[in-house]
Every structure is written in structure tokens, then in C-alpha cells.
Amino acid sequence: MKLRYLEVSVGLFVLLGIAALFYLAIQVSNIAEYRDRDTYEVIAFFDHIGGLKVRAPVTVSGVRIGRVSRIAYDPERFQARVTLAIQSGTDFLPADTQASIFTAGLLGEQYIALEPGGDFESLAHGDEILFTQSALVLENMIGRVLTNFSSD
């Protein structure tokens, strides 16, 4: 009887611990994202990426369709080379899609917004997005406003 009680309570304890881990995985963290492995990659070159980070969202009309998988500097083009991993389900983006770096809210994180163009051909794995718009750098804007004021 004593041993039975020990066994049952220890079993419950271990089960509870594992259940807590599952809860942390599924309810608290983003483990669901690790499942959408089926992606294809396209490349975009930006003059300035601002505060864009790896794993930042990639959206079309605000709908999240992928994320930034790599950021590097391209020494030949003197531009930032950003690799976007886009879910395979979204394989109908026209070849002349434009990529822009926006900020969510005033102080939020930066993300890439895609705006589909009108081309009949679609972007495929390894393609480059030709039309890009860099991140707005607040300091540059302030500088421009100040020069406008001073030139008056």
C-alpha cells in the first residue's frame, strides 16, 4: 500500500512536470512556427535595413507569410542582403513584387511588407526581389527636416 502510494504520487509528479513543459511549449512559446519548415527563399537587397532582425515577420497585406532567415552584407553591391523564407503555400507572388521595411507602431519591431506587382511570372526559390524600399532612418529624416527649415 505504501509503495503503491509512492509510485502513484511520483508518477503524477513527473506527469505534471511534463505537462507543464508541454504547456510552456504550446501555449506560451512559438513552437508552432518550427513546424512550417516547408519554405522557399528569396533574396532582397536593401540600402539600409534599419533595425531589422533575423526572424522578423514577412507579410503581404498584413498577413504573415514567412520570416527573415538571414541578414548579411554584400561586399560587391555595398548593400544589405536579406534572405526571406516564405511558406510554400504562398508561391503566387508576382516577380515584380516590392519589398519594404516598415515599423510596427511607433516604436515596434521592424518587419518586411511585400506588395504584389502585376507580373504573370511568380517568384521561385532563389529569385531576387528587384524593387525594395529601405527602412526609414529617423536621424536622416530629422536631418532633412532641419535642412529644409534652414534653407528657408
Place this chain on the structure above:
Amino acid sequence: MIDFLANLGRSGLHWLSLLGRASMFLFRVLRAQDAVVLRYRLTLAELYSVGVRSLLIIAVSGLFVGMVLGYQGYITLVKFGAAEALGGAVALSLVRELGPVVTALLFAGRAGSALTAEIGLMKTTEQLSAMEMMAVDPYRRVFAPRFFAGFLSMPLLAAIFSAVGVMGGYIVGVGLLGVDSGSYFSQMQAVTDWREDVVSGVIKSVVFGFVVTWIAIFQGFDAEPTSEGISRATTQTVVISALAVLGLDFILTGLMFT
């Protein structure tokens, strides 16, 4: 001057030999781990006294820490009009830091001190020597099951702490302060990364479990066989464990979240 040097050398040698004895002890305990499976009933009993009986204090502390985080986070975030981000703030602070660290501190106080006192008393009443006389290896009979129980319980307890804390934050944030239930969890999932945050937290709790149990069992084993010795060893367990956990937490955080 010479006296000062001699004192310095003596304390240095003292600490060095302590560290050496502790490492030898750990090595022998680890080598005796096959007893955990062979004598699973002993392990079961230890899991019960170390893990199951710590459950209540861990769950209650987790609940209250989560609720306090809910309040404090809300007060700060609402100033920026970002009360919806409460879920993320609560979950990140729990999963990354408070879950493993507070659980380890409570674990050292609740289970570690008990282990030290138990083993220290076994040594004082010469039960350990009696076992050796009967050709029963105390490493396999006493230390290995206790070490394994502490090592296994700690990550489970930390996970329970974090999970209960998230629910505590939910009770306060959503129930009392009126944060939207959907955005509480969606914000949480947006900022909490499985590998970088949750798994790192679990690794922390595994390390803390290892270190705290090691310190507790070794302090009992190394205690001076008198009543003052046991009391000193029990105090030492809690003090050294707390310092080790906080110091290691700093190092692990530096290594994992760069």
C-alpha cells in the same frame, strides 16, 4: 606579514582541498548511478520526498510570483499604452529567469537543507560506517538515489513554476486588470521563442538542479559529526547553493542570451 601570507595560504589550501573532495565525491556518486535503476524503490522514495513534497511550495510561489509580475508589468506597460504586451513580459521573465532561479532557491531551502540534515545525521550516528561494515556501498544505497531525485525533480519543478506563473499572470492581467485574453497569449507567443527562451530556461534549471543537489549531498557527507556540525552544514547548503545559483545564472545568461 608572514602571518598574513600563511593565513592566505591556509585558507587557499582549505578551499582547494574542499573542492577536490567535492569533485571526488561527485565522481563517485555519478559512477554509482546504476543503482538508480537497480534500486528503483529507493529512488522512488527520494523522488517523493524531494520532488512531490516540494510541489506545493513551488506551485504556490509560482502562482504568486506570476500574479505580482502581472500587476507590476501592467503598471509599467499601461504608461506606454502597451498593456497588451503584458503576456510577453510575464512569460519571458518567468521562463528565462524567475522560473529556474526562484525554483532553485526554494528547492535549496526546501529539499537541499533536508538532504544535508538527513545525510549529516546518518554520518553522525555512524549509519554510513555501519553500512560499509555490512558491505553496503553508501554511494549506491544513499547518495546515488538522492542525487538522481534532485537532478530530475528540479527541471520539472521549474517548468511547473513557470507554467503556474503564466496562469497567475493571466488571473491578474486578464481577470482583474482587463487585458484582452487573446492578446495576452498572442503577445506571449510572439515574443517567447521555443528554443532560445524555453529550452534555455530548461537548461538553466537542469544545471541548477545538478549543482544544488551536489552541494546539499556533499555538505551532509562532509559535515562535522556533531550537532553543531549538522546545523552548520545545513546553513552552508542554503547559503552556498543560493550564491552558486545566482552566480551561475549570471554566467549562463551571458552565454545563452547574447
